[in-house]
Amino acid sequence: MDKLLLLGDEAIAQGAVDAGISGVFAYPGTPSTEITEYIQASKEAKERHIVSQWSANEKTAMETAIGMSYAGKRALVCMKHVGLNVAADAFINSAITGAHGGLVVVSADDPSMHSSQNEQDSRFYGKFAQIPILEPSNQQEAYDMTRYAFELSERFGTPVLFRITTRLSHSRSGVGRGEVLPQNGMNLPSDLKQFILLPSIAKKQYNTLLGKQLAFQEESEKSGFNKLYDGKDKSMGIVACGIAYNYLLENYRGGEIPYPVLKVGQYPISRKLVREFYDQVDSVLILEEGYPILEELFRGILDEGKPVKGRMDGVLPRAGELNPNIVGTALGMEVAEGYDLPDVLKGRPPLLCDGCSHWDSFEALNEAMKDYSPGRVLSDIGCYTLSALPPLESINSCVDMGASITMAVGAAEAGMVPAVATIGDSTFTHSGMTGLLDAVNRKVPITVVLLDNSTTGMTGGQDSAGTGKLEDIVKGIGVEEEHIRIIKPLRRLHEENVKVFKEELAYQGVSVIIPRRECVQTLARRMKLKHAKKKVTQENSAQ
Amino acid sequence: MKKDIILGGVGGQGILTIATVIGMAALSEGLQLKQSEVHGMSQRGGDVQSHLRLSSDPIASDLIPEGRADMILSVEPLEALRYFNMLNRENGWLITSINPFKNIADYPDMENVLGEITKLPRYITIDADKIAQAQGSVKAANIVVLGAASPFLSLKYASIEEAIRKLFGKKGEEMVKLNLHALKAGREFTEKNRKV
Numbered sequence: 001m002d003k004l005l006l007l008g009d010e011a012i013a014q015g016a017v018d019a020g021i022s023g024v025f026a027y028p029g030t031p032s033t034e035i036t037e038y039i040q041a042s043k044e045a046k047e048r049h050i051v052s053q054w055s056a057n058e059k060t061a062m063e064t065a066i067g068m069s070y071a072g073k074r075a076l077v078c079m080k081h082v083g084l085n086v087a088a089d090a091f092i093n094s095a096i097t098g099a100h101g102g103l104v105v106v107s108a109d110d111p112s113m114h115s116s117q118n119e120q121d122s123r124f125y126g127k128f129a130q131i132p133i134l135e136p137s138n139q140q141e142a143y144d145m146t147r148y149a150f151e152l153s154e155r156f157g158t159p160v161l162f163r164i165t166t167r168l169s170h171s172r173s174g175v176g177r178g179e180v181l182p183q184n185g186m187n188l189p190s191d192l193k194q195f196i197l198l199p200s201i202a203k204k205q206y207n208t209l210l211g212k213q214l215a216f217q218e219e220s221e222k223s224g225f226n227k228l229y230d231g232k233d234k235s236m237g238i239v240a241c242g243i244a245y246n247y248l249l250e251n252y253r254g255g256e257i258p259y260p261v262l263k264v265g266q267y268p269i270s271r272k273l274v275r276e277f278y279d280q281v282d283s284v285l286i287l288e289e290g291y292p293i294l295e296e297l298f299r300g301i302l303d304e305g306k307p308v309k310g311r312m313d314g315v316l317p318r319a320g321e322l323n324p325n326i327v328g329t330a331l332g333m334e335v336a337e338g339y340d341l342p343d344v345l346k347g348r349p350p351l352l353c354d355g356c357s358h359w360d361s362f363e364a365l366n367e368a369m370k371d372y373s374p375g376r377v378l379s380d381i382g383c384y385t386l387s388a389l390p391p392l393e394s395i396n397s398c399v400d401m402g403a404s405i406t407m408a409v410g411a412a413e414a415g416m417v418p419a420v421a422t423i424g425d426s427t428f429t430h431s432g433m434t435g436l437l438d439a440v441n442r443k444v445p446i447t448v449v450l451l452d453n454s455t456t457g458m459t460g461g462q463d464s465a466g467t468g469k470l471e472d473i474v475k476g477i478g479v480e481e482e483h484i485r486i487i488k489p490l491r492r493l494h495e496e497n498v499k500v501f502k503e504e505l506a507y508q509g510v511s512v513i514i515p516r517r518e519c520v521q522t523l524a525r526r527m528k529l530k531h532a533k534k535k536v537t538q539e540n541s542a543q
Numbered sequence: 544m545k546k547d548i549i550l551g552g553v554g555g556q557g558i559l560t561i562a563t564v565i566g567m568a569a570l571s572e573g574l575q576l577k578q579s580e581v582h583g584m585s586q587r588g589g590d591v592q593s594h595l596r597l598s599s600d601p602i603a604s605d606l607i608p609e610g611r612a613d614m615i616l617s618v619e620p621l622e623a624l625r626y627f628n629m630l631n632r633e634n635g636w637l638i639t640s641i642n643p644f645k646n647i648a649d650y651p652d653m654e655n656v657l658g659e660i661t662k663l664p665r666y667i668t669i670d671a672d673k674i675a676q677a678q679g680s681v682k683a684a685n686i687v688v689l690g691a692a693s694p695f696l697s698l699k700y701a702s703i704e705e706a707i708r709k710l711f712g713k714k715g716e717e718m719v720k721l722n723l724h725a726l727k728a729g730r731e732f733t734e735k736n737r738k739v
Contacts (some may be wrong), residue, residue: 005566029583114581155558171579171594171605172566249603269669290707325607336610338635339627342659346621348553350589383587390648403659412651 001196008164011139011175012078012106013038015146019102022073023051025061027430028459029080030115031169032108036078037462040233048183053455056465057430058083062090065103069094069159070195074102074150081109081122086401086431088125092158095129096197097206100189103159104152110166111290111321115458117398119319119383121290122272126161126267128176128517130209132216133161133267134225135242139173141225141265147178148223154216156212156219164407165289167321168243213268221270226263233258237281242266242458244287247327269294278306285330286310289322317331352386357453357517360489360497362387362394365420365449367494368501369394376416380404380432383457389512395422402431408446409439418421418505426456429466433473439510447504448512450474453519461522474512483511490517544574544697545600547607549626551617552610554586558618562593564689567706568698569597579605586635588646597698601736616683616692618671618685619644620656630663633736637663637672638692638733640684666739667691667732674728683725692731694737700730 001360004013013035016024026036039045040052055061058079065075065308079087084107091105107122113414126133134149136142142164144402149160193201220226231237238257241264248261260517262277278284283306295310309315316322328335352358362384369376379395380387380403387394397407412419423432428450439446452470456462466473474484487497497515504511548565552558560580569576579594594607596644612630615637623639630637637660643653650689660666671684677689686707693703704723711718 005570005581034582167579167605170582171577173577173602173605174570175576223734243605244606246603250608254603255602323606324604325610328608336608337628338610338612338632339628339663341627342624344655344659345624346647346649346651348588348590348647350587351556353587386587400690458587460586 003176005172006139006143006144006175007034007170007172008136008139009108009170010035010165011142012146012162013042014175014177015143015152016076016104017042017045017048017050018177018180019147019150020074020183021050022183023054023065023068024076024078024526025065026078027055027058027061027083028456028462029083029108030459031036031082031110031166032078032083032106033459034169035076035106035222037398042482051505054462054465058087059090062087062094065105066090066094066097068100069099069103070189072101073184076104076106077490078106079108080116081107081120082116082118083107084125085123091125091159092129092527093163093197093241094381095131095209096202097195098157098208099153099159100157100194101184102153104146104149104153104162105159106164108164109290112166114166117292119402122161122163123267123290123293126163127293128468129159129161130213131158131161132156132219133163135163135265135267137173137242137245137263137265138168139175142168143175143177145184145265150456152219155214158209163242165243165321167433169492171189176541189318203222217268217271220266220268221272223266225265226270226273228277229257229261229263231257231259231261234260234281236283236285239277239284239286239288239298241288241294244289244322244327244529247322247324248287250324250328251328251331251333253317264294265272281306283307284308285315287316287322287327287330331377350386351389352383353520355520357489357515357519358387358451359392360491360517361449361451361495361515362392363447364489364494364497364501365422366392366394368505369420371502372418372505376418377422378404378407378411379419379421379424380427381426381458382451384422384451387422388389401427402435405432405435405439405446405448408448409435409442409444413442417445417508419446420450420505421446421448424457425450425452425454425466425470428470429464429473433477436474436479436510436512437477443509445508446510447501447507450512450514452514452516454516455519455522457519457521461519461525470514474514479510479512482511483507485511485513487513487515488517489515546596546614546697547612548595548597548614548616549607549612549629550595551615552591552619552627553620553622553646554588554591556618556644558591558593559696561616561618561685561689562595564703564706564710565595565597565696565698567709568702571702571705572698573600574599577602588624588656592626600674600717608612608713614638614692616688616696618688620653620660621650624656624659635665636692636695637666638688638695638724639668640688642670642672642684667737669729669732671729674732676687678728679721683721686722686725687729689734690726693726693730694733
């Protein structure tokens with residue numbers, strides 16, 4: 001079979017389809033979005049009736065997948081690293097219930113924070129849950145490991161965490177496919193109490209999980225994803241995790257690496273291989289993308305073993321992603337330099353699109369807020385976070401999905417009145433709704449601006465869970481009908497909209513203003529599609 | 544054979560189309576390929592780049608090491624400057640459109656931008672918008688720049704043409720023709736104007 005040219009994300013998706021999944025569950029988030037999108041667009045996945053509709057958030061995605069696993073079928077869950085915080089309750093407890101049908105959780109980390117608010121390392125979550133973790137170094141491995149992950153999950157009755165980082169998620173290369181496996185039939189666990197985490201059962205289940213730990217470690221030695229390569233120069237040994245292995249190879253350009261190398265793609269790491277590696281070298285260099293997790297383990301609390309180099313002693317930068325030259329420098333090599341960046345160069349930060357409804361919403365809000373002292377607009381995660389930058393400079397916070405409303409509640413309780421929350425439609429249904437219920441129950445004076453562009457814009461325009469339902473949701477939560485105000489964010493309606501904002505800011509209770517206009521990106525796509533369809537129909541009728 | 548190419552531009556300018564065309568051509572010649580892309584926040588009018596690596600041998604890193612790029616191919620002149628640190632001082636070529644995309648308040652004087660580019664030993668600057676317009680549509684400006692870069696890619700011209708036919712075929716014969724003409728016009732410009 002010909003090789004497919006796939007992004008790392010797409011290789012995972014294809015691997016999962018070929019491994020016989022029955023469903024993929026996810027909320028969009030860079031750099032993980034393309035996994036689910038690939039399956040949604042896949043003809044094969046459609047023919048195999050693989051469920052792939054977006055979930056409301058990562059927690060609902062994770063729980064739905066646990067349900068599918070309970071019913072005996074293979075399920076894939078995908079999210080960005082901070083999404084795993086949202087799914088953490090379900091994720092950690094799924095380690096205790098164990099998996100029945102194969103259950104694989106992909107968390108895509110974003111070191112250097114290309115599109116994220118932190119660079120947390122998901123491997124910690126795997127360790128926290130005490131389950132196996134896989135970390136591919138290239139696209140082919142991403143494919144192969146995904147297939148293996150499902151097999152591993154079913155063999156040990158455990159969920160498996162699959163960690164990938166931005167560069168591999170979004171880099172394409174040739175991938176060869178394996179045999180396509182059939183899906184599991186529906187079948188329930190033989191022990192129908194396994195998933196009831198009442199203390200008495202949970203204690204038993206937890207002991208079962210603890211009992212698997214040694215086997216997980218031994219599996220890392222047998223699977224081939226931890227591998228020890230020999231090297232003549234024993235003055236140093238190199239541990240290379242995931243994509244860092246490629247940066248190491250790059251510095252030797254196909255030539256032989258003089259030092260012993262322990263390539264790590266599976267955790268818990270094999271103690272036997274570490275022993276074999278550590279005993280033969282005088283010092284250790286640790287290359288890992290993300291936090292110094294293995295480095296801390298190698299050093300121990302007292303750091304009195306063989307000298308260890310890595311992120312903690314500054315041989316590699318403590319923050320940010322690795323690249324070939326950072327690794328080359330750590331190896332003590334002379335690395336190439338290009339030309340100096342010219343002084344005339346200017347930054348080009350991202351910007352709201354021309355014609356985006358958020359421009360009009362925030363211009364109206366800015367004008368209405370002129371009557372009050374600055375610093376009152378708590379915001380959230382989405383395209384509209386860009387309103388923090390000039391020229392708008394409208395907002396004062398962006399912490400986590402849904403935090404705008406709850407932070408506004410807290411600030412209002414502290415006396416900041418009026419307090420404003422700006423939140424997008426998809427973020428609202430992801431994690432904002434419960435906060436709004438708090439606000440209503442507390443009768444706290446806040447103004448929520450629910451920016452409805454009817455899509456998940458920042459990640460490329462995926463379906464938004466609340467489209468067409470927002471007023472009903474807001475009303476159902478208990479916001480008074482006369483304080484639910486729907487406006488059309490347009491330049492020509494500016495004065496009218498400012499007036500609505502001013503009226504609701506003056507109201508001493510919960511009000512929700514919904515500026516509603518379709519995202520210009522999805523609109524353009526829809527028009528293009530419509531145009532193309534029309535053209536096809538015309539051509540057909542002309543024949 | 545090894546070609547490491549940095550593609551630069553602003554979100555929405557079609558650099559991923561260029562990457563796809565070069566990638567398809569390279570695969571048809573049996574080369575190996577890695578191509579890293581930028582998705583997410585920067586696609587909203589920010590700077591975007593792609594690392595495109597072609598080689599007859601296996602490729603290790605998804606990222607091109609600093610100072611090792613054989614080419615910077617940019618569809619916007621200010622964006623061409625952003626990757627100067629990536630360019631190989633021994634043999635690197637810079638190919639860029641001179642048509643600015645001004646969505647920032649402090650966009651520098653064009654004279655200064657081009658002044659930096661012309662200090663390099665190997666460069667092609669091309670008015671891609673004008674040439675694309677002459678071929679029928681300014682939309683093909685990215686393919687004009689690709690044409691201008693084509694003599695330095697170590698790929699057969701016919702392979703690039705074939706890739707364009709394949710990629711644009713779905714969009715109709717008109718689009719195929721437009722882009723083939725744009726490719727040719729870009730290439731002719733380089734052949735006429737290259738000094739090295």
